[in-house]
Amino acid sequence: MNYAPIDWADERLGIAKFTRKSLNKIFPDHWSFMLGEIAMYSFFILLGTGVFLTLFFVPSSADTVYHGSYAPLNGHVVSQAYASTLDLSFNVRAGLVMRQMHHWAANVFVAAIVVHLLRVFFTGAFRKPREINWLVGSLLLMMAILEGFLGYSLPDDLISGTGIRIAYSITLSVPVVGSYLASFLFGGQFPGNSIIPRFYTIHILLIPALMAGLLGAHLAIMWHQKHTQYKGKGRTENNVVGIAMWPAYALQAGGFFFLTAAVLAALGGLVQINPIWMYGQYIPYKVSYAVQPDWYMGWLDGALRLFPSWEITGFGHMIPTIFFPAVLLPGVTFGLLMAWPWIERHFTKDYEVHNLLDNPRDNAWRTSIGVGVMAFYMVLFFASSTDVLANAFSLSLNFVLWAFRVLIFVIPPVAAYVAYKLAQEARSASTAGKPRKAMVVFRSSEGEYSTEESDPRHELELKRIALHGDAPMPLPEEAKLHGDAEDGAPLKKGEDFAFIRSSAAAVIAEEIGERPSHGSGVYQVPRGTPGAGGGLFSPHGLKVPKERKGSEEEK
Amino acid sequence: MKIHKKLGRHLLVPVALGIGASVSGVALFSHGAGASTTSGSASSGSTNSVTYGGTAGSGNAPITYLKLDPSTIGLGKTLFVENCSSCHGDTAEGTSRAPNLQGLGAATIDFWVSTGRMPLADPTIQATSKPARFSRQQTLAIDAYVSSLAQGGPAIPIVNLGAASISAGEGLFSTNCAACHTITGVGDALADSIYAPSLYPATPTQIAEAIRTGPGNMPRFGTGNFSDQQVADITKYVQYLQHPNNAGGIGLGHVGPVTEGFVGILIGLGSLMIAGYWIGGRAH
Ligand code: HEM
Numbered sequence: 147m148n149y150a151p152i153d154w155a156d157e158r159l160g161i162a163k164f165t166r167k168s169l170n171k172i173f174p175d176h177w178s179f180m181l182g183e184i185a186m187y188s189f190f191i192l193l194g195t196g197v198f199l200t201l202f203f204v205p206s207s208a209d210t211v212y213h214g215s216y217a218p219l220n221g222h223v224v225s226q227a228y229a230s231t232l233d234l235s236f237n238v239r240a241g242l243v244m245r246q247m248h249h250w251a252a253n254v255f256v257a258a259i260v261v262h263l264l265r266v267f268f269t270g271a272f273r274k275p276r277e278i279n280w281l282v283g284s285l286l287l288m289m290a291i292l293e294g295f296l297g298y299s300l301p302d303d304l305i306s307g308t309g310i311r312i313a314y315s316i317t318l319s320v321p322v323v324g325s326y327l328a329s330f331l332f333g334g335q336f337p338g339n340s341i342i343p344r345f346y347t348i349h350i351l352l353i354p355a356l357m358a359g360l361l362g363a364h365l366a367i368m369w370h371q372k373h374t375q376y377k378g379k380g381r382t383e384n385n386v387v388g389i390a391m392w393p394a395y396a397l398q399a400g401g402f403f404f405l406t407a408a409v410l411a412a413l414g415g416l417v418q419i420n421p422i423w424m425y426g427q428y429i430p431y432k433v434s435y436a437v438q439p440d441w442y443m444g445w446l447d448g449a450l451r452l453f454p455s456w457e458i459t460g461f462g463h464m465i466p467t468i469f470f471p472a473v474l475l476p477g478v479t480f481g482l483l484m485a486w487p488w489i490e491r492h493f494t495k496d497y498e499v500h501n502l503l504d505n506p507r508d509n510a511w512r513t514s515i516g517v518g519v520m521a522f523y524m525v526l527f528f529a530s531s532t533d534v535l536a537n538a539f540s541l542s543l544n545f546v547l548w549a550f551r552v553l554i555f556v557i558p559p560v561a562a563y564v565a566y567k568l569a570q571e572a573r574s575a576s577t578a579g580k581p582r583k584a585m586v587v588f589r590s591s592e593g594e595y596s597t598e599e600s601d602p603r604h605e606l607e608l609k610r611i612a613l614h615g616d617a618p619m620p621l622p623e624e625a626k627l628h629g630d631a632e633d634g635a636p637l638k639k640g641e642d643f644a645f646i647r648s649s650a651a652a653v654i655a656e657e658i659g660e661r662p663s664h665g666s667g668v669y670q671v672p673r674g675t676p677g678a679g680g681g682l683f684s685p686h687g688l689k690v691p692k693e694r695k696g697s698e699e700e701k
Numbered sequence: 702m703k704i705h706k707k708l709g710r711h712l713l714v715p716v717a718l719g720i721g722a723s724v725s726g727v728a729l730f731s732h733g734a735g736a737s738t739t740s741g742s743a744s745s746g747s748t749n750s751v752t753y754g755g756t757a758g759s760g761n762a763p764i765t766y767l768k769l770d771p772s773t774i775g776l777g778k779t780l781f782v783e784n785c786s787s788c789h790g791d792t793a794e795g796t797s798r799a800p801n802l803q804g805l806g807a808a809t810i811d812f813w814v815s816t817g818r819m820p821l822a823d824p825t826i827q828a829t830s831k832p833a834r835f836s837r838q839q840t841l842a843i844d845a846y847v848s849s850l851a852q853g854g855p856a857i858p859i860v861n862l863g864a865a866s867i868s869a870g871e872g873l874f875s876t877n878c879a880a881c882h883t884i885t886g887v888g889d890a891l892a893d894s895i896y897a898p899s900l901y902p903a904t905p906t907q908i909a910e911a912i913r914t915g916p917g918n919m920p921r922f923g924t925g926n927f928s929d930q931q932v933a934d935i936t937k938y939v940q941y942l943q944h945p946n947n948a949g950g951i952g953l954g955h956v957g958p959v960t961e962g963f964v965g966i967l968i969g970l971g972s973l974m975i976a977g978y979w980i981g982g983r984a985h
Pocket residue numbers: 189192193195196197199200203231234245248249252253255256290291293294295296297298299300301349350354419420
């Protein structure tokens with residue numbers, strides 16, 4: 147291989163040191179740490195497919211007479227936005243698969259964010275020093291939901307138009323400023339001609355740019371603080387145990403990107419989503435029964451359905467009913483979400499730095515609160531399909547509605563209680579936290595069965611363990627030399643990339659079982675403590691942690 | 702093959718890549734094909750000569766009305782007395798249990814009997830369509846008998862789908878029917894145990910009968926609301942909804958984003974989480 151281009155770049159930009167460090171970066175490896183990756187890769191797919199859509203989509207409410215391929219709408223006066231989405235679906239080559247991939251990616255994107263958030267919550271990964279990333283993540287979630295709603299609205303079809311109509315009413319319902327807000331946003335009265343182009347600008351420029359920036363910050367902070375890890379052999383608050391960026395992590399992550407792309411392409415190509423041609427153009431006096439928003443808005447729709455039509459007055463004015471479920475609820479939801487690290491600290495008085503994660507069963511209180519809150523939003527989510535449920539199970543719509551009004555109060559506490567008990571139970575079980583041994587079942591010639599414990603690990607791994615013990619290895623000498631400029635060893639020109647070169651060989655070496663070497667092994671490196679280097683104005687460095695009261699069970 | 706376990710998972714990545722690429726290939730291909738079929742149907746335009754099953758009338762009138770055969774009245778009477786009179790009375794004059802049917806017209810009788818709503822089993826709940834009890838001949842005989850008892854009401858319509866416009870039908874359907882039956886025609890639950898049924902099983906004659914007679918809680922759209930041409934147009938669009946252009950792959954029941962959300966979360970995210978569990982680390 148020719149390293150001249152790399153050396154060329156290094157002589158001008160000095161990339162070698164940073165690259166070396168990065169390639170040797172150690173990442174804790176656990177499947178639950180890949181949930182955020184699903185979200186990130188879906189975002190990339192959204193960007194790619196979204197750019198494709200912009201090439202053909204016309205963000206305009208101007209009328210046009212449709213004469214495209216879809217016969218049932220032939221001759222109808224439709225908006226250019228709707229006509230161009232029809233063309234994307236039927237006349238642009240690969241247009242429909244791109245639209246569908248884009249939409250499926252949006253659904254998976256938000257779902258992955260939510261599951262990622264739950265992982266972070268239940269394992270306590272948001273505790274000091276990671277509160278900033280919790281905030282950044284919450285912002286990303288809010289933007290993703292908003293972005294999805296805006297995108298869903300762009301085609302100007304009957305169903306999404308109804309959604310915009312609801313959004314308009316919700317904006318109107320804000321006390322004092324509602325009517326101003328709504329008329330600023332819509333450029334006058336609903337529907338007007340401005341909303342599609344405005345949504346478009348926000349959808350393809352403003353929010354994606356903000357999200358890309360925030361995602362960058364999210365990752366940079368994670369990189370800088372180093373990822374948390376689960377408790378386990380050789381893992382402490384002060385080290386990082388995991389696999390090296392190159393080649394193990396890079397291959398794993400790269401492969402996972404392609405897997406995500408594959409799943410989204412499969413859904414986009416094989417499963418229909420949002421067949422807007424069946425919905426027709428949005429016209430304010432038309433409405434279809436049974437319209438719901440995309441799933442991530444479902445909890446808001448559910449809240450709107452469940453909230454009783456009370457006429458609530460405050461300060462001598464009637465506050466529109468929908469203000470409570472549609473403005474106050476999301477406000478409180480995201481407010482509490484962002485405040486959670488501080489709310490929890492208020493009760494636990496835990497001011498310490500945590501790099502080791504909690505097992506959800508070890509913190510029964512947090513787990514049960516999380517489960518209860520999750521149950522609350524799940525009930526709201528299911529309440530967004532009261533009509534579909536009533537129809538599918540031949541129940542009275544009124545009965546289903548009232549059932550949900552009761553369930554919303556019953557299910558969350560019950561779920562929280564069950565979660566609390568289960569967590570306690572799991573912790574007291576004798577096998578808790580111990581990896582299960584695989585059992586091999588034998589059948590004798592007489593037909594008798596017996597079981598024998600077996601070690602599921604690969605024979606090469608067992609060989610390595612026999613030689614070196616099963617504690618994670620420190621980074622090997624060679625890598626250290628090249629990976630850590632601080633040790634001062636002067637590097638000869640051309641040697642900078644020795645590590646990159648040798649690592650491919652290392653993988654093969656390990657494959658043959660010659661020696662366990664860097665590359666795809668498990669390593670440990672020390673981790674620094676932010677703030678330990680001394681304060682900007684105080685020489686003492688870290689503030690003396692305040693006395694911790696209560697919550698002894700956590701330790 | 703001696704491959705380190707972890708590494709084995711990494712090496713399987715190219716396989717995944719291959720699957721991804723091939724699946725998207727399939728997708729691209731199938732949409733290419735999908736687009737050309739639709740443009741094919743577009744070339745035949747709105748006067749599409751394809752008929753969507755059912756009885757298509759002849760000539761240019763959008764709707765012709767069936768002349769019932771008076772010689773079947775006797776058979777109709779027998780069937781009525783056996784199956785209906787216990788509730789509706791011997792001459793369909795109505796009882797405390799069921800309404801008067803005299804003068805409702807053949808279309809009304811035909812709709813209720815041919816959709817299997819009548820005879821009714823349980824008078825306390827909304828009559829729903831079920832497999833019809835009688836053959837077409839028997840049904841027409843009952844229609845002939847009941848409509849011979851008194852004048853009035855619409856006759857049984859036969860829709861000439863060839864003379865109907867599917868795109869005019871779309872406009873009328875989305876304005877007049879979607880609010881109850883949903884825009885895709887799957888139907889849904891209205892208030893208090895009342896359902897707007899799915900329009901997928903209805904035949905052209907039943908659709909036109911429903912529009913003209915307004916069964917149960919459905920409004921009646923008389924000649925002042927829709928011309929015969931418009932009824933035929935709507936009927937043609939409803940027939941289309943029964944076999945719509947399902948470009949884009951497996952349709953998800955046309956109930957909207959609810960099923961899409963479940964598929965996205967359970968199949969989309971679910972399979973990716975399994976994949977993550979497969980290539981990622983486990984408990985230490
Ligand atoms: C730079 C990033 C993005 C670009 C350039 C982009 C572009 C577009 C365009 C042009 C459309 C309208 C065409 C159509 O609807 O088929 C659209 C629709 C949509 N977008 Fe995006 N988008 C981006 C990111 C996102 C994100 C992050 C989400 C969700 C969280 C999202 C969700 C949607 C949805 C749900 C639709 C409706 C798709 C449909 O018609 O079924 N988009 N997007």
